Amino acid sequence: NAGVTQTPKFQVLKTGQSMTLQCAQDMNHNSMYWYRQDPGMGLRLIYYSASEGTTDKGEVPNGYNVSRLNKREFSLRLESAAPSQTSVYFCASSVIPGQALYEQYFGPGTRLTVT
Amino acid sequence: SQQGEEDPQALSIQEGENATMNCSYKTSINNLQWYRQNSGRGLVHLILIRSNEREKHSGRLRVTLDTSKKSSSLLITASRAADTASYFCATDVPGSNYKLTFGKGTLLTVNP
Numbered sequence: 001n002a003g004v005t006q007t008p009k010f011q012v013l014k015t016g017q018s019m020t021l022q023c024a025q026d027m028n029h030n031s032m033y034w035y036r037q038d039p040g041m042g043l044r045l046i047y048y049s050a051s052e053g054t055t056d057k058g059e060v061p062n063g064y065n066v067s068r069l070n071k072r073e074f075s076l077r078l079e080s081a082a083p084s085q086t087s088v089y090f091c092a093s094s095v096i097p098g099q100a101l102y103e104q105y106f107g108p109g110t111r112l113t114v115t
Numbered sequence: 116s117q118q119g120e121e122d123p124q125a126l127s128i129q130e131g132e133n134a135t136m137n138c139s140y141k142t143s144i145n146n147l148q149w150y151r152q153n154s155g156r157g158l159v160h161l162i163l164i165r166s167n168e169r170e171k172h173s174g175r176l177r178v179t180l181d182t183s184k185k186s187s188s189l190l191i192t193a194s195r196a197a198d199t200a201s202y203f204c205a206t207d208v209p210g211s212n213y214k215l216t217f218g219k220g221t222l223l224t225v226n227p
Contacts, residue, residue, distance in 0.1 A: 004157070031213065033214075040219060041219065043158070043203070045215075050212055050213070056212070058214065059216075090158070102213060104158075104215060106158045107157050109156070109157055
């Protein structure tokens with residue numbers, strides 16, 4: 001199993017450009033999450049998808065959109081990138097809610113710089 | 116808003132020593148989880164403790180939970196250089212639909 005994979009690993013954008021961050025998991029998990037990590041801020045939830053076909057906003061959703069393409073894939077889109085979106089982005093997935101253990105499994109991250 | 120806060124922000128110890136990190140949170144929880152993040156990598160789950168548990172062990176890790184004080188501690192015994200990483204607590208709050216709220220982390224450096 002590859003676990004959670006993210007593409008790309010690094011990206012540099014100019015202000016106003018758009019891009020989509022891709023995430024896929026092969027663990028048959030129902031729930032998927034997008035976080036951003038900034039120095040001194042810990043991880044903050046951008047959007048999450050509790051199950052296929054549903055998405056909900058997290059703590060910092062402004063400037064982002066998501067798509068739960070199928071059970072495996074959850075993408076994050078920046079429509080018009082801003083320097084404030086410079087960050088490391090992590091995708092995560094977890095087992096079906098309600099089961100005994102539902103720790104989250106994280107991808108390796110995408111380091112995004114917006115100039 | 117930050118639910119969990121780790122303390123200290125940074126900790127430097129010698130190999131073989133024990134490392135203790137603390138996490139305080141603000142509201143009642145379903146469970147509390149600890150994660151480790153090596154530099155430049157994703158987070159890795161270490162241990163989960165439920166709100167009705169007081170202590171849990173996993174290898175060299177010992178986690179305690181005091182719901183009356185809204186705090187948890189992570190003890191790493193006989194630390195190794197490979198334990199050098201950032202450690203985060205994350206809380207699952209009732210009604211949050213299983214979302215986790217992460218603290219800002221403790222950076223642990225274990226010197227050989």
